[in-house]
Amino acid sequence: MSDEKWSPRIVGFACNWCTYAGADLAGTSRLSYPPNTTLIRVMCSGRIDMQHIMAAFAQGADGVFIGGCHPGDCHYISGNYKAQARVALVRRLLEQFGIEPSRLRLEWISAGEGTLFAEVMADFTGHIRELGPSSVEPDRIQAAEHILRSVSVGS
Amino acid sequence: MEKKKEKRPKGERPKSAPSKRERPKGGRSKIGRRTSEPRIGVYVCHCGVNISATVDVPGVVKFAASLPGVAIAREYPYVCSDPGQKLIMDDIRREGINRVVTATCSPRLHEGTFKKTLQEAGLNPYFLEIANIREQCSWVHDDITEATEKAKRLVMAAVARSRLLESLDVKEVSVVPEALVIGGGIAGIQAALDIANAGFTVHLVERQPTIGGHMAQLDKTFPTLDCSACILTPKMVEVERHPNIRLLTYSEVEAVEGYFGNFTARVRRKATFVDWDKCTACNDCVDACPVKVEDEFNMGLSQRKAIYRPFPQAVPNKFVIQKEVCIKCQKCQKVCQPEAIDYDMEDRLEEIPVGTIVVATGYDQFSCVRKPEFGYEQYENVISGLEFERLVSPSGPTEGHIRVGRKEPGDVVFIHCVGSRDETVGNEYCSRVCCMTTAKQAHLVKEKLPQANVTVLYIDVRAFGKGFEEFYVRVKEEGVSYRRANPSEIYRKGERLAVRAEDTLLGETVEIEADLVVLAAGMVPSASSREVISALRLSRSADGFLMEAHPKLRPVETAIDGVYLAGCCQSPKDIPDTVAQAKGAAASAIAPMARGRVEVEPITAFVDDQRCSGCRTCEAVCEYSALSFNEEEGVMTVNEALCKGCGACGATCPSGCITLRHYTDRQILAQIGAMLTHV
Numbered sequence: 001m002s003d004e005k006w007s008p009r010i011v012g013f014a015c016n017w018c019t020y021a022g023a024d025l026a027g028t029s030r031l032s033y034p035p036n037t038t039l040i041r042v043m044c045s046g047r048i049d050m051q052h053i054m055a056a057f058a059q060g061a062d063g064v065f066i067g068g069c070h071p072g073d074c075h076y077i078s079g080n081y082k083a084q085a086r087v088a089l090v091r092r093l094l095e096q097f098g099i100e101p102s103r104l105r106l107e108w109i110s111a112g113e114g115t116l117f118a119e120v121m122a123d124f125t126g127h128i129r130e131l132g133p134s135s136v137e138p139d140r141i142q143a144a145e146h147i148l149r150s151v152s153v154g155s
Numbered sequence: 156m157e158k159k160k161e162k163r164p165k166g167e168r169p170k171s172a173p174s175k176r177e178r179p180k181g182g183r184s185k186i187g188r189r190t191s192e193p194r195i196g197v198y199v200c201h202c203g204v205n206i207s208a209t210v211d212v213p214g215v216v217k218f219a220a221s222l223p224g225v226a227i228a229r230e231y232p233y234v235c236s237d238p239g240q241k242l243i244m245d246d247i248r249r250e251g252i253n254r255v256v257t258a259t260c261s262p263r264l265h266e267g268t269f270k271k272t273l274q275e276a277g278l279n280p281y282f283l284e285i286a287n288i289r290e291q292c293s294w295v296h297d298d299i300t301e302a303t304e305k306a307k308r309l310v311m312a313a314v315a316r317s318r319l320l321e322s323l324d325v326k327e328v329s330v331v332p333e334a335l336v337i338g339g340g341i342a343g344i345q346a347a348l349d350i351a352n353a354g355f356t357v358h359l360v361e362r363q364p365t366i367g368g369h370m371a372q373l374d375k376t377f378p379t380l381d382c383s384a385c386i387l388t389p390k391m392v393e394v395e396r397h398p399n400i401r402l403l404t405y406s407e408v409e410a411v412e413g414y415f416g417n418f419t420a421r422v423r424r425k426a427t428f429v430d431w432d433k434c435t436a437c438n439d440c441v442d443a444c445p446v447k448v449e450d451e452f453n454m455g456l457s458q459r460k461a462i463y464r465p466f467p468q469a470v471p472n473k474f475v476i477q478k479e480v481c482i483k484c485q486k487c488q489k490v491c492q493p494e495a496i497d498y499d500m501e502d503r504l505e506e507i508p509v510g511t512i513v514v515a516t517g518y519d520q521f522s523c524v525r526k527p528e529f530g531y532e533q534y535e536n537v538i539s540g541l542e543f544e545r546l547v548s549p550s551g552p553t554e555g556h557i558r559v560g561r562k563e564p565g566d567v568v569f570i571h572c573v574g575s576r577d578e579t580v581g582n583e584y585c586s587r588v589c590c591m592t593t594a595k596q597a598h599l600v601k602e603k604l605p606q607a608n609v610t611v612l613y614i615d616v617r618a619f620g621k622g623f624e625e626f627y628v629r630v631k632e633e634g635v636s637y638r639r640a641n642p643s644e645i646y647r648k649g650e651r652l653a654v655r656a657e658d659t660l661l662g663e664t665v666e667i668e669a670d671l672v673v674l675a676a677g678m679v680p681s682a683s684s685r686e687v688i689s690a691l692r693l694s695r696s697a698d699g700f701l702m703e704a705h706p707k708l709r710p711v712e713t714a715i716d717g718v719y720l721a722g723c724c725q726s727p728k729d730i731p732d733t734v735a736q737a738k739g740a741a742a743s744a745i746a747p748m749a750r751g752r753v754e755v756e757p758i759t760a761f762v763d764d765q766r767c768s769g770c771r772t773c774e775a776v777c778e779y780s781a782l783s784f785n786e787e788e789g790v791m792t793v794n795e796a797l798c799k800g801c802g803a804c805g806a807t808c809p810s811g812c813i814t815l816r817h818y819t820d821r822q823i824l825a826q827i828g829a830m831l832t833h834v
Contacts, residue, residue, distance in 0.1 A: 011830055016263075017714060018694065024261045027290030028706075035296045035305040038312065038830045039287075041262065042818055043758065046776075047802030051811075055824055059831040075692045076801035077778040086806070111694035111702055111714070118295070 008128040010037040011056040012065040015045045017075040018110045019067025025114030033121035036128070037065055045069070046079025053090050053104060058142050063103045063128040067117070070108040080108065097140055100131055193318045194226040196252035197310065198243060200234040200259040202289055209293040211303040215258060218307045218834065222314045227252060235265050240272040247276035254317040258286040258310050264705065279322035281757075281817060286313035307834040315829035319822045323757040330416035331510035332748045333358065337408050337687055338515035340368020341730060342722025342737040344390050346513045349741035351399035355748050358507050359394065360422055361404045362683060365469035366391055368517055372452065372541055374548040374555075376730055377595040378626030384468065384550065391470040405475055408687045411512065414799070415717035416753045420507045426500040428476035429462070433495035436464070436472045440487035440496065448480050454542040457552035462487050466550065511717045511744035514691065514701065515737065516684035518723035521574025521582070521676040529573065529674055530645045534652060535559070537645060539676045540592055547599050557603055557671075564607060564670035567600050568654050569593045570642050571613040575677030584698045586677030586727040590617045593675045594627050597635040610667055612640040612656055620729065640665065645672055678727040691718055700726045711739040717753070719743045758800035758817045764790040766812035773804035773813055
């Protein structure tokens, strides 16, 4: 990636059962979307630790995307609700660190919603483009990362 | 285009790489075994041109070779092919590769394939990492530079993660040699019979009082015109008499717990208020019952009583009282000689342990009221396809006489694609059976009322199956008029109806008068199966039907191991296709039961008891009660048999001492770091 032409770098987390499969369906259906997001496959969106999100921002991510199953559809009953609770908390933290909370996006995308996945990718990338590069101070956010290790969010 | 002789795969090997086979030295961490020095092999796939058309594969290989820990990076046209896999195996055996990264299609497609490759070469299968550069890269991006850069980032993340992978031992568990089949239509019946014939016990659960499903409602079947009841009812009886089949009608699966090989289904056996051991099916109760309600088996064309059996050939041939409408007048009780009526009967809950599950929950007919322009509820002579089946069936309310009120219709119009191929109702898909059902029904009108004018208004005629085209031609030759037309409205004209349509061949508006209009209503996912689907955590496709594990290669499996699909719950299909899929689902369900053991993923949570403070936060988030507090040690322990491997506990632990095997914090953080590195 050349520095003169900035392009958003987005870290995505997708649950194995819904959103990762939805992303695959977007591929099988050859739906074109911006290449800025790379996905990390986790078994459940409930696996995503707040620390993971903060680590991504600390290392220069312009956006973080989390995809999980629709409410009621979680393969592990309630992992998506746990993700939702954590995202809400991290958004508040981001604000305090001068990062726009909307740089963190949570979406419910099922295995059958390839089209939605492509749309979300286009929309979120566009949104991050509008916001511009994340101007994060790595030291501060790393401090947050440490704090987060001692914070627990249940469901 | 014929390729040249098999090229020797290009490989880039850093000079420092030892050429002798290096035995991975095993240090065993508490989570799993990790070899001290990773020697990573990266295999970038062209996938024909599926990847190489948008990703610069040699560029990715070169990039991969430069990454720390990578001993070998190669490209190959099809890594998943036999020679492709052999390449990996040779590198593991001869070059001491102890981590494998494939940059290929989605792990959801070939993770299993490559895991076996590793295993065959003597490497633990969990030392595999896949960079998904096809579904999530080459297929969705057009710009070669951008796609290549993304592929590099994905490979980099995979390499970073692979360095931290740990060896895990796959465990085997025994399989309960009994199967659950949900749904007693033709799909469920066939699957149950096949499994039972293979020698395994089957619990066949059906929510209606009888098995048979929609097929029991049909008169004749296309294109052979054999009578539906004649081919179905013997199978129903076979189910009832089969020593290996436990038939649970008037029952619903409420919850399914457990895992492949060891599920537990909670089944609600609804109160029938009739003791089936005593009921002789004499029908006296029905004669006595004063309550009349719409008969759903006859699609509302007739009435039934509050105490009923759906149809005389019902299996089991027993009566039930519909609780919601019964007025408890006790008239049935008085006339019942065997004293089978029991108003105090209550629902019973039963827990059934099973090894495998076949889902065959079928379909609903599209509700024609959603197309108000056709006046379905307004005019009694506008009926749906299934209503026509009951109308024309000798066992139906008119004993097979096609009548509207008392009159035989002189003009009959059929309308195709009602609720199918129609974005206005959200159903883009074709229901696949209605073209031929209509052809058959048009034929039946001509057979019973030779003087009637029969017009079929169609968009296309899809006569794709065995004997379909021949049947369609025959029906046209019998004098049925096919008109390519787009109907817009049905309205009353005098005593009759008129269908306004645009003839799309003539390009003009036409008005066709009719005494009877039959709407070829399509199939929609069964609404009543929603709960069981959610209990099983099955995914749906965009059309709402249940999603198979792979549309081409795993059409009967689901994403959930041990759960298989049969029939219209997966997509609209006709009887032969349903039976074929049911047999496939049965075979898939039989295999693990016959083997007796299945492998279970060793991806479970792990507690570092040196760091665990015993705060018990994780205990509260675990949905499976897999974490318990060890009072003596003051730490948490994981019950691996109960742990499903979601990782929620790891994300919640304030001490960071629980982690999920194969998805550890270190592994995830390594991926994040790599993805954000400039490439």
